[in-house]
Amino acid sequence: MEVTIKDFDEITILEVKGNIDSKTAPEFERNAKLATDKSEKIGLELSQVEFMSSAGLRVLLMIYRNIKAQNGRVVLIGVSEEIQDVMSTTGFINFFTIVETLDEALTVLKQA
Amino acid sequence: MATDIRIDYYPTHEHEGIKFRRGHALPFGATMVPNGINFSIYSSAAISCTLVLFERGEDAPFAEIPFPEEFRTGNVYSMIVFDLDYERLEYGYRMDGPFKPEEGHRFDKSVILCDPYAKAIGGRDTWLATPNWDDVYPYRSRLVFEDFDWENDHALETPIEDLVIYEMHVRGFTQHPSSGVKNPGTFAAIRSKIAYLKELGINCVELMPIYEFDEWENSRENPATGGLIVNFWGYSTVNFFSPKAGFAATGKFGMQVDELKTLIKELHKHGIEVMLDVVFNHTAEGDHRGHTISFRGIDNKTYYMLTPEGYYFNFSGTGNTLNCNNPVVRNMVLDCLRYWAADYHIDGFRFDLAAILGRDQNGAPLSNPPLLESLAYDPILAKCKLIAEAWDAGGLYQVGSFPAYGRWAEWNGKYRDALRKYLKGDEGMVGEMVQRIQGSPDLYYYRGPTASINFISCHDGFTLYDIFAYNEKHNEANGENNNDGGNDNHSWNCGVEGETDDPEINRLRHKQIKNALTLLMVSQGVPMILSGDEMATTKGGNNNTYCHDNELNWVDWSLLEPKQDIFHFAQRITKFRRAHPVLRSATHFEHRDYVGSGYPDISFHGTQAWQCDHSESSRCLAFMLDGAHAKRGTILDDTIYVAANMYWDALYYELPVLPEGKKWHLAVNTDMPSGQDIFEIGKEPMIEDQQRFLVGPRATIILIGK
Numbered sequence: 079m080e081v082t083i084k085d086f087d088e089i090t091i092l093e094v095k096g097n098i099d100s101k102t103a104p105e106f107e108r109n110a111k112l113a114t115d116k117s118e119k120i121g122l123e124l125s126q127v128e129f130m131s132s133a134g135l136r137v138l139l140m141i142y143r144n145i146k147a148q149n150g151r152v153v154l155i156g157v158s159e160e161i162q163d164v165m166s167t168t169g170f171i172n173f174f175t176i177v178e179t180l181d182e183a184l185t186v187l188k189q190a
Numbered sequence: 191m192a193t194d195i196r197i198d199y200y201p202t203h204e205h206e207g208i209k210f211r212r213g214h215a216l217p218f219g220a221t222m223v224p225n226g227i228n229f230s231i232y233s234s235a236a237i238s239c240t241l242v243l244f245e246r247g248e249d250a251p252f253a254e255i256p257f258p259e260e261f262r263t264g265n266v267y268s269m270i271v272f273d274l275d276y277e278r279l280e281y282g283y284r285m286d287g288p289f290k291p292e293e294g295h296r297f298d299k300s301v302i303l304c305d306p307y308a309k310a311i312g313g314r315d316t317w318l319a320t321p322n323w324d325d326v327y328p329y330r331s332r333l334v335f336e337d338f339d340w341e342n343d344h345a346l347e348t349p350i351e352d353l354v355i356y357e358m359h360v361r362g363f364t365q366h367p368s369s370g371v372k373n374p375g376t377f378a379a380i381r382s383k384i385a386y387l388k389e390l391g392i393n394c395v396e397l398m399p400i401y402e403f404d405e406w407e408n409s410r411e412n413p414a415t416g417g418l419i420v421n422f423w424g425y426s427t428v429n430f431f432s433p434k435a436g437f438a439a440t441g442k443f444g445m446q447v448d449e450l451k452t453l454i455k456e457l458h459k460h461g462i463e464v465m466l467d468v469v470f471n472h473t474a475e476g477d478h479r480g481h482t483i484s485f486r487g488i489d490n491k492t493y494y495m496l497t498p499e500g501y502y503f504n505f506s507g508t509g510n511t512l513n514c515n516n517p518v519v520r521n522m523v524l525d526c527l528r529y530w531a532a533d534y535h536i537d538g539f540r541f542d543l544a545a546i547l548g549r550d551q552n553g554a555p556l557s558n559p560p561l562l563e564s565l566a567y568d569p570i571l572a573k574c575k576l577i578a579e580a581w582d583a584g585g586l587y588q589v590g591s592f593p594a595y596g597r598w599a600e601w602n603g604k605y606r607d608a609l610r611k612y613l614k615g616d617e618g619m620v621g622e623m624v625q626r627i628q629g630s631p632d633l634y635y636y637r638g639p640t641a642s643i644n645f646i647s648c649h650d651g652f653t654l655y656d657i658f659a660y661n662e663k664h665n666e667a668n669g670e671n672n673n674d675g676g677n678d679n680h681s682w683n684c685g686v687e688g689e690t691d692d693p694e695i696n697r698l699r700h701k702q703i704k705n706a707l708t709l710l711m712v713s714q715g716v717p718m719i720l721s722g723d724e725m726a727t728t729k730g731g732n733n734n735t736y737c738h739d740n741e742l743n744w745v746d747w748s749l750l751e752p753k754q755d756i757f758h759f760a761q762r763i764t765k766f767r768r769a770h771p772v773l774r775s776a777t778h779f780e781h782r783d784y785v786g787s788g789y790p791d792i793s794f795h796g797t798q799a800w801q802c803d804h805s806e807s808s809r810c811l812a813f814m815l816d817g818a819h820a821k822r823g824t825i826l827d828d829t830i831y832v833a834a835n836m837y838w839d840a841l842y843y844e845l846p847v848l849p850e851g852k853k854w855h856l857a858v859n860t861d862m863p864s865g866q867d868i869f870e871i872g873k874e875p876m877i878e879d880q881q882r883f884l885v886g887p888r889a890t891i892i893l894i895g896k
Binding site: 099101131132133135139143163164166167168170 | 337445
């Protein structure tokens, strides 16, 4: 798994490539922490994530909780249908706004 | 941070490259701790114990770590192992000790044992996916995240008398192709049917066993049909702390815990409670010929009731009997229920064959069973509903006498039998019906009507439709030459055995279903209906469908269309009950006027007002509930008059006189065709003749005085 952090003014986008499971979740979490420390508006670009385990979903929720405590906003971008299905079945989806593209994410986050 | 400087965060030992240290004896099971996992397990007679670790799904373990003797405290082995991938880990134990059945010991260190306190089980992750039959460890203990985000959810704590319970099987509810849901047969699918459940008007679902069981247990080819016979109902627990993975759409990803919790949270959001049908009377290990999965190999003598020769007592009818009143087993049951109440927000439990829980270690019934007492007084379970199936397969029948400690309710088997007999027109039933519709004060005088779970059908036995379509059971498909299942069905086929084109018979069957639903919903106590009965599902006269993963157990949603008169009726009569507090008293009637309304709280009538005919040949029962006495006079409700005529001709019933200014309005008349059989609340038409009402043959009416 690889994480790239990109800044768009006050918005931070994390681009994730690869699977997020219990092996890679700690690194994902470290990167997310770097992002949430400097920004309250976070976009997670997940179109190149094929599988997310329970541990991965938990990191998403930690990011959400962290940002919510700062009155910020998190948007998920390009989540595969299969992952959305799992997120819906396990309830994680209820916490998130999901958009298709980076542009949509930036629009949503700018308004937040 | 202070927590980082604890010295027990670091290993002291190493074995085959795995680092570990002495663990904590409590809590039992496997618990995540900083940098590692704490494992703790007890056995009263093992002489040594080894922790066995697997990567998920691998054939062979990657490590086996014997517990050093100094890691044992009393009979408890505990250790912390570091740097494990908790999400990919599967663990088990080997226990060494004597194999001396006559002394109660059946140790076998060649077997890898499942942790009784595991929180999830791997091995049967997808329903009926062919397992690896050669697996050295078929039911594998796993860890789960215990950090679910419940937000502001908690158990609903609805007063029990206000519940309408809907008994369902997780898979059976939506597995039929007609259910139209995305992940049929799963927890997630129930979530997509919440709108339906609300439309029906129920406010509690009781899930048939969802503790991990093996659907393959005793599976075999069905000689009658060539299909596969499986353990569909699941009354055979492999592990008490783990939800059945095969009931979760995400079971294959190991996310069944999140999926189930999400379902419970969502049901609660819609005002629907969740009860679990729990099976603490036996386990899936069977008798002395059964497989050793867990308990037998860990501490046989502790977990099971044994005969003096070391065989298994069989009060459950399934091979073994859990030794519930052994203090150690009792604590496990308590830990388990506390876990489900605290971590899953479960609202109540229904205990399968609960009379067993009141037997001592030799099988004799106890007058003051410690387990039942512990559950009744437990602080975490304090607001949970506790419901007993107050009998067992060893002949102990305790309906009305189950040790209740002011807490326990019971499946009222006598209610079921009396209602069935009265509905089919048996003689001499009026006297007993007077008791049953009052919440069975003859059985529960000191406990109140809330002790009585009223039902006419449940998973065990005929569906409501089949009660009026079959005289005899038809269990050939079970492969036991129709010898299994009860013979005391108290059913009547209305003229023809099974399906028929005869419109008169079908009309009568529908009317009888409506009669049954009406009497159930106007009885004091807690009504329970079987999932599917609201659309007249049939099991073709099979009264013991435990082994069928097919249409016999799958609710056929396509019936909603042809049986819409039943569904509309079920929906409205359920709402009628919930709209009228006078039907839901928490205390017994006093048969007198204690609020000064001029009427007693309840009065009984017949074809003549104020005269109930209890004679042998009478099939007429009418009663009036005074609205001024609703909830002991704290709420003003309408007055409700119910008249049932189970005689084969129509009869005039003289109506009691209402106070000045009030008139009788028709809420229900099961003799009328759909559309006129039940009226919407508030839209009941006033009846022309206020003095008497012609109640049709085998029909029931409800009038409301307002």
